[in-house]
Amino acid sequence: MKGNELLDYMEHVDPELIAEAETFGKPKKRVYWLRWGTIAACFVLVTAVVLNLLSGVGPQLTVFGKQLNDEPIEISESSGYSSRINEAQDVVQLAIPFTLDVGRQTELWVSSGVMQVFDYSVNTLMYEGDRFTTTTKVSVVWIIETADKNARFTMSVGTQYRVIVCRDAERGVWTINKDK
Amino acid sequence: MEDDKIIERYLNRDESAISETRDKYGSRLRALAQGIVADHATAEECENDVYLQTWDSIPPHEPRSYFFAFLARITRHIALNCCRSRGALKRQADIAALSEEMEQCIPASNDTALAVDGILLCETLSAFLRKQPEEKRKIFMRRYWYMDSIADIAARSGMQQSRVKTMLFRMRNDLREYLTGEGYTI
Numbered sequence: 001m002k003g004n005e006l007l008d009y010m011e012h013v014d015p016e017l018i019a020e021a022e023t024f025g026k027p028k029k030r031v032y033w034l035r036w037g038t039i040a041a042c043f044v045l046v047t048a049v050v051l052n053l054l055s056g057v058g059p060q061l062t063v064f065g066k067q068l069n070d071e072p073i074e075i076s077e078s079s080g081y082s083s084r085i086n087e088a089q090d091v092v093q094l095a096i097p098f099t100l101d102v103g104r105q106t107e108l109w110v111s112s113g114v115m116q117v118f119d120y121s122v123n124t125l126m127y128e129g130d131r132f133t134t135t136t137k138v139s140v141v142w143i144i145e146t147a148d149k150n151a152r153f154t155m156s157v158g159t160q161y162r163v164i165v166c167r168d169a170e171r172g173v174w175t176i177n178k179d180k
Numbered sequence: 181m182e183d184d185k186i187i188e189r190y191l192n193r194d195e196s197a198i199s200e201t202r203d204k205y206g207s208r209l210r211a212l213a214q215g216i217v218a219d220h221a222t223a224e225e226c227e228n229d230v231y232l233q234t235w236d237s238i239p240p241h242e243p244r245s246y247f248f249a250f251l252a253r254i255t256r257h258i259a260l261n262c263c264r265s266r267g268a269l270k271r272q273a274d275i276a277a278l279s280e281e282m283e284q285c286i287p288a289s290n291d292t293a294l295a296v297d298g299i300l301l302c303e304t305l306s307a308f309l310r311k312q313p314e315e316k317r318k319i320f321m322r323r324y325w326y327m328d329s330i331a332d333i334a335a336r337s338g339m340q341q342s343r344v345k346t347m348l349f350r351m352r353n354d355l356r357e358y359l360t361g362e363g364y365t366i
Contacts (some may be wrong), residue, residue, distance in 0.1 A: 001280070001281035002286075003278075003279035003281065003283030003284075003285075003286065004276075004279035004282070006273075006279075006282040006283070006285060006286060006301075007260075007275075007278055007279050007282045007324065009290050009301055009302050009305070010262070010282075010302070010305070010324050010325050011256055011257055011302075011323075011325075012253070012299055013242075013302050013305055013306045013309065014309075014310070015245075015246035015249030015250065016246075016249070016305035017306060017309055017310070017317065017321055017325075018248075018249040018252055018253065018321070018325060019246070019248055019249050019252075020317075020318065020321070021317075021318045021321030021322055021325060021326065022212075022248070024318040024319075024321075024322055024336055024337075025335075025336035025337050025338065043198060045192075080363055106296070112356065122264070127266075128311035158366075
């Protein structure tokens with residue numbers, strides 16, 4: 001028998017072996033744009049992270065389903081949110097629910113009132129008081145009681161910003177906004 | 181379409197079986213032929229011949245569970261014959277080199293040509309390959325069944341060409357010893 005005959009006989013090897021070898025490590029095409037694309041994507045990502053840190057965006061705070069920013073959001077029962085306003089003759093009670101999503105360890109503390117902090121995923125009460133440190137996303141209810149309608153309450157969110165709750169005397173409503 | 185249904189069409193002499201085969205396996209068969217003949221036009225010719233031969237082969241064959249391997253086997257056969265019969269094809273020298281490599285697997289080679297049952301030999305060969313580690317087995321098949329160049333196999337496996345050559349050299353020696361142990365003295 002000659003080598004070429006054996007090469008021909010190879011034809012009859014087990015079909016499973018033929019099928020198995022067909023997909024063996026498809027030749028890799030060199031995709032030059034992929035390397036540069038990856039480098040560019042990394043550069044964009046790093047730039048975005050740096051800009052994010054420099055801009056001090058930091059923890060994301062959502063009140064009444066809205067991202068909190070400099071624009072005051074009205075706290076009212078009539079708006080359909082779950083905040084409570086009990087404005088009797090002498091005492092105002094506000095219960096402001098919000099979620100806080102932090103990327104790193106962040107301390108919260110309030111100038112007045114108490115915070116009830118809940119685990120975001122299972123909604124169990126984790127803490128009640130005026131100062132709390134978290135590393136994960138949490139749900140918080142900030143409860144304030146005051147007899148002073150002109151009072152101004154603050155919550156510090158790490159060193160990034162403060163949240164201000166005050167009364168808008170012209171409109172006669174309580175509002176919440178972010179103050180860098 | 182599932183292989184089983186395509187085979188049924190062949191058995192019923194329904195010519196749509198050919199177009200279904202082309203749709204499902206045409207590109208893979210053309211790639212296989214191209215790998216052997218290294219010529220686009222010849223590879224297309226081979227592919228068309230494969231459909232014709234498949235039409236003639238089913239029935240009596242009914243390769244329901246190994247239809248691709250069946251088609252690939254016909255493609256290889258036709259492409260290899262093309263390489264040998266057409267002197268103009270550049271691959272002719274490569275095929276001669278592959279034959280020489282295969283010759284090294286033949287135990288106790290002498291001038292006395294004894295008839296060997298090729299099918300039985302291939303069963304022994306299949307048994308030998310099944311005993312090999314998966315990667316080695318696939319590399320052997322890529323070289324001697326699909327007739328890939330060493331460079332292509334190195335690219336597929338991510339190995340250095342020298343390592344592929346060494347691996348194949350050792351496998352050829354192992355195969356020769358295995359065939360000797362199985363009583364093949366050709």
